[in-house]
Amino acid sequence: MSLCEQYFPDEPKAPVVVSTENPKTKAATASLDKVFDARAASFVADYSKSVGNYICDVDGNYYLDVYSQISSIPLGYNNPELIKVAKSEKMIRAIVDRPSLGTYPGKDTEEIVSEILKVAPKGQDKLWSALSGADANELAFKAVFFWYQSKKRGYKTNFSESEITSVMKNQAPGSPELAILSFERAFHGRLFATGSTTCSKPIHKLDLPSFKWPKAEFPSYKYPREKYVEENAAEDKRCLAIVDTLFKTWHCPIAGLLVEPIQSEGGDNHASAEFFQGLRDLTLKHGALLIMDEVQTGVGATGVMWAHEHFNISPPADLVTFSKKFQSAGYFFHDPELVPNFAYRQFNTWCGDPARMILGGAIGAEILKHDLATKAQKVGGYLFSKLEKLQEKYPKYMKDLRGKGRATFIAWSLEDSATRNKFLVDMKKAGVNIGGCAEDSIRLRPTLLFEEKHADVLLERIEHVLSSY
Amino acid sequence: MSLCEQYFPDEPKAPVVVSTENPKTKAATASLDKVFDARAASFVADYSKSVGNYICDVDGNYYLDVYSQISSIPLGYNNPELIKVAKSEKMIRAIVDRPSLGTYPGKDTEEIVSEILKVAPKGQDKLWSALSGADANELAFKAVFFWYQSKKRGYKTNFSESEITSVMKNQAPGSPELAILSFERAFHGRLFATGSTTCSKPIHKLDLPSFKWPKAEFPSYKYPREKYVEENAAEDKRCLAIVDTLFKTWHCPIAGLLVEPIQSEGGDNHASAEFFQGLRDLTLKHGALLIMDEVQTGVGATGVMWAHEHFNISPPADLVTFSKKFQSAGYFFHDPELVPNFAYRQFNTWCGDPARMILGGAIGAEILKHDLATKAQKVGGYLFSKLEKLQEKYPKYMKDLRGKGRATFIAWSLEDSATRNKFLVDMKKAGVNIGGCAEDSIRLRPTLLFEEKHADVLLERIEHVLSSY
Numbered sequence: 001m002s003l004c005e006q007y008f009p010d011e012p013k014a015p016v017v018v019s020t021e022n023p024k025t026k027a028a029t030a031s032l033d034k035v036f037d038a039r040a041a042s043f044v045a046d047y048s049k050s051v052g053n054y055i056c057d058v059d060g061n062y063y064l065d066v067y068s069q070i071s072s073i074p075l076g077y078n079n080p081e082l083i084k085v086a087k088s089e090k091m092i093r094a095i096v097d098r099p100s101l102g103t104y105p106g107k108d109t110e111e112i113v114s115e116i117l118k119v120a121p122k123g124q125d126k127l128w129s130a131l132s133g134a135d136a137n138e139l140a141f142k143a144v145f146f147w148y149q150s151k152k153r154g155y156k157t158n159f160s161e162s163e164i165t166s167v168m169k170n171q172a173p174g175s176p177e178l179a180i181l182s183f184e185r186a187f188h189g190r191l192f193a194t195g196s197t198t199c200s201k202p203i204h205k206l207d208l209p210s211f212k213w214p215k216a217e218f219p220s221y222k223y224p225r226e227k228y229v230e231e232n233a234a235e236d237k238r239c240l241a242i243v244d245t246l247f248k249t250w251h252c253p254i255a256g257l258l259v260e261p262i263q264s265e266g267g268d269n270h271a272s273a274e275f276f277q278g279l280r281d282l283t284l285k286h287g288a289l290l291i292m293d294e295v296q297t298g299v300g301a302t303g304v305m306w307a308h309e310h311f312n313i314s315p316p317a318d319l320v321t322f323s324k325k326f327q328s329a330g331y332f333f334h335d336p337e338l339v340p341n342f343a344y345r346q347f348n349t350w351c352g353d354p355a356r357m358i359l360g361g362a363i364g365a366e367i368l369k370h371d372l373a374t375k376a377q378k379v380g381g382y383l384f385s386k387l388e389k390l391q392e393k394y395p396k397y398m399k400d401l402r403g404k405g406r407a408t409f410i411a412w413s414l415e416d417s418a419t420r421n422k423f424l425v426d427m428k429k430a431g432v433n434i435g436g437c438a439e440d441s442i443r444l445r446p447t448l449l450f451e452e453k454h455a456d457v458l459l460e461r462i463e464h465v466l467s468s469y
Numbered sequence: 470m471s472l473c474e475q476y477f478p479d480e481p482k483a484p485v486v487v488s489t490e491n492p493k494t495k496a497a498t499a500s501l502d503k504v505f506d507a508r509a510a511s512f513v514a515d516y517s518k519s520v521g522n523y524i525c526d527v528d529g530n531y532y533l534d535v536y537s538q539i540s541s542i543p544l545g546y547n548n549p550e551l552i553k554v555a556k557s558e559k560m561i562r563a564i565v566d567r568p569s570l571g572t573y574p575g576k577d578t579e580e581i582v583s584e585i586l587k588v589a590p591k592g593q594d595k596l597w598s599a600l601s602g603a604d605a606n607e608l609a610f611k612a613v614f615f616w617y618q619s620k621k622r623g624y625k626t627n628f629s630e631s632e633i634t635s636v637m638k639n640q641a642p643g644s645p646e647l648a649i650l651s652f653e654r655a656f657h658g659r660l661f662a663t664g665s666t667t668c669s670k671p672i673h674k675l676d677l678p679s680f681k682w683p684k685a686e687f688p689s690y691k692y693p694r695e696k697y698v699e700e701n702a703a704e705d706k707r708c709l710a711i712v713d714t715l716f717k718t719w720h721c722p723i724a725g726l727l728v729e730p731i732q733s734e735g736g737d738n739h740a741s742a743e744f745f746q747g748l749r750d751l752t753l754k755h756g757a758l759l760i761m762d763e764v765q766t767g768v769g770a771t772g773v774m775w776a777h778e779h780f781n782i783s784p785p786a787d788l789v790t791f792s793k794k795f796q797s798a799g800y801f802f803h804d805p806e807l808v809p810n811f812a813y814r815q816f817n818t819w820c821g822d823p824a825r826m827i828l829g830g831a832i833g834a835e836i837l838k839h840d841l842a843t844k845a846q847k848v849g850g851y852l853f854s855k856l857e858k859l860q861e862k863y864p865k866y867m868k869d870l871r872g873k874g875r876a877t878f879i880a881w882s883l884e885d886s887a888t889r890n891k892f893l894v895d896m897k898k899a900g901v902n903i904g905g906c907a908e909d910s911i912r913l914r915p916t917l918l919f920e921e922k923h924a925d926v927l928l929e930r931i932e933h934v935l936s937s938y
Contacts, residue, residue, distance in 0.1 A: 036579070040816060047566040070572065078562070096555050104513075126503075167671050205644060206618075327567060344673075349602065
């Protein structure tokens with residue numbers, strides 16, 4: 001019996017589509033919209049009936065879910081092991097007695113943090129916790145800026161009088177002009193500093209003031225990659241040269257470089273280990289820190305716990321941010337000097353949510369116990385080879401299939417935005433909840449309990465839809 | 470039997486101080502600090518033993534807690550009603566099946582939102598949810614900027630081509646220069662945009678890039694206020710004139726004005742209803758929105774559910790942000806045009822945390838059911854009159870006693886930072902956990918189940934400490 005069968009004996013064998021008109025979703029969405037913006041709602045779910053890889057809606061449809069709440073459900077709906085954790089005394093206390101973890105940590109805080117650190121990326125042994133992916137990235141930026149200025153003045157040196165007075169007017173030298181470098185097509189969140197680093201779609205950014213921070217080009221590879229080795233290596237080189245130039249010529253110091261191991265929202269854009277090592281080398285050359293944004297790529301989906309571990313970057317990234325499938329958020333790091341030189345600098349009321357941190361630790365433990373990252377590799381390999389066959393058959397609707405060797409973290413492009421959107425709608429009618437990325441692409445983000453039988457259902461439904469085009 | 474006695478039959482009658490050396494806290498803090506910055510830890514708590522208004526530490530001390538996790542525990546530690554909610558099916562599902570509320574709301578989402586709206590400030594009937602006070606404020610800023618630009622181009626008008634292309638480079642017109650006006654001594658959070666509006670202490674801001682947004686002066690009243698009516702009215706007028714001038718002269722449009730009903734972290738600085746009505750009038754005059762930051766002041770502590778309701782501002786504030794004692798976060802509003810003109814603008818993966826939203830709704834229901842805001846008014850009045858007596862006796866250590874008529878939301882100043890800090894330490898040795906604000910002040914932030922008997926303990930311990938000076 002597979003792990004998924006053990007956990008979810010009642011999981012449907014196939015999607016159940018009782019209504020493609022979704023009258024109950026329509027009524028519930030209209031009603032919700034009066035008090036809470038519901039215009040982006042795909043459907044209204046019934047989580048009490050959702051199970052494993054299947055999400056149920058209020059009309060009674062059961063969709064195979066390969067989007068997983070925008071890549072954030074790790075172990076299926078109503079996972080019995082997580083329900084146990086949710087019922088534990090520790091969790092109940094974390095909910096009702098939410099501590100200010102910085103000021104009044106609990107006697108279980110160290111254990112909660114240590115559980116999370118058991119799955120930290122190689123080279124990382126410290127944690128700071130946050131509340132979302134965007135929050136994790138902004139706290140990482142703060143750590144980077146604190147570090148950069150501390151290096152300049154000396155780690156133990158106190159602030160100057162002119163820094164202390166100028167900062168209260170948001171002026172230099174207390175509030176210096178410093179930048180984070182990110183990439184075109186990157187997505188790092190939608191707060192104001194993260195929004196300034198995000199560069200995937202205008203709708204994320206329009207009408208918002210921003211920091212004038214630099215964007216480099218991220219490699220645009222030709223697929224299949226094994227066929228275009230030389231071209232793609234040249235592309236790496238071209239993009240690394242742009243990064244180097246930006247470091248040298250930007251009008252203010254660049255204190256940190258922020259990058260996703262695979263640009264996800266921006267289109268599942270991949271780059272080579274050599275490219276990432278090149279970025280690491282450039283940050284060292286220019287005295288900046290390297291932040292790996294693993295918010296979407298982390299937690300097993302690419303066949304290893306953290307996607308950037310595929311690259312064996314040396315020395316390791318300085319900060320690694322996480323959220324989504326980990327259900328908690330924050331960043332890992334190893335350099336003690338990334339702890340600011342004084343207390344109360346990296347600080348806020350709650351400093352994380354222990355309820356979500358407990359869940360994160362439990363998710364990590366399940367992944368280790370059942371080696372779910374390796375299992376994702378296996379099922380991902382199976383799925384990818386079948387998708388390659390489909391691609392041969394329907395080349396117009398499956399372009400640039402990507403994610404080989406990256407487990408179930410797979411994507412492809414269609415001709416344009418309209419065709420992609422139609423495909424999403426048709427897949428839903430066929431009983432599969434699936435997500436897009438960039439303007440013209442499909443991204444697969446199933447849970448870590450997605451098995452070959454689910455892959456077969458997915459493939460069959462894709463073929464069903466594409467054969468009708 | 471009082472409500473507190475019903476809920477917490479085992480609550481200590483008085484603080485228990487078994488050790489002022491705190492050897493176990495010292496060991497636990499040192500150990501935690503290896504993996505998680507613990508330098509700001511006051512002590513390591515044992516939440517399993519904490520009860521009602523008393524927090525227990527790992528050394529076995531029971532402190533009367535009048536700081537409540539930086540003003541964020543509403544109904545006491547291990548409140549049995551909240552424990553029931555934490556054990557409910559609805560909560561368990563919210564924990565293990567955390568939805569993307571914007572894309573896949575659950576069938577209970579409307580009910581969860583509606584529970585929160587039952588305690589919304591007068592005039593507000595819509596909600597957007599966030600994850601912390603800083604997050605709530607930044608999302609409110611986004612709503613303000615979206616609104617401001619939509620007014621300019623027409624609510625239903627699409628973006629121009631030059632907006633769409635320029636925004637991807639973080640340039641105008643797509644990323645316009647717009648400002649939020651806030652006040653000196655304000656605290657609104659520590660992310661990058663909120664950090665640019667915060668102006669209470671340099672340590673919150675040093676070394677971080679910021680938006681160059683304007684700061685007005687917040688009134689500095691003379692106390693007792695009933696003695697200095699004319700002087701304080703003149704101070705209001707002076708500060709309102711500064712705001713008016715900033716609107717007229719700032720180098721870019723000011724789209725929103727952000728203010729706390731009582732500046733909390735910055736020193737419990739009060740202002741009159743007339744001052745706040747003046748701010749409302751100025752925002753209308755200059756075409757900007759008014760954001761009331763109720764993160765610390767909200768949820769009953771000032772004797773009404775939302776502190777700004779003391780001011781009867783008309784028309785009501787445009788957005789009211791909340792977090793802390795509500796355990797969930799977000800903003801209330803009423804203008805349908807504060808919902809952005811297109812979907813996916815005010816959006817992120819989770820759009821709030823339903824687990825914390827369920828808790829927020831339950832907290833609001835308890836406050837209504839037991840009329841806890843009115844009860845806080847009564848106990849606050851009792852406490853304030855006794856503190857006035859202590860002030861007469863120890864005027865050197867209790868200056869500018871403030872918060873009359875604001876329930877338990879009470880503060881006073883000492884001579885300087887060193888004396889204040891010594892007082893905090895001595896109070897802890899006397900079994901009371903208490904908090905500071907500004908450089909020289911004490912703020913009281915007890916739970917809403919703080920009763921006269923707790924006030925008596927607090928008063929007795931304050932006198933015990935002050936009589937030793």
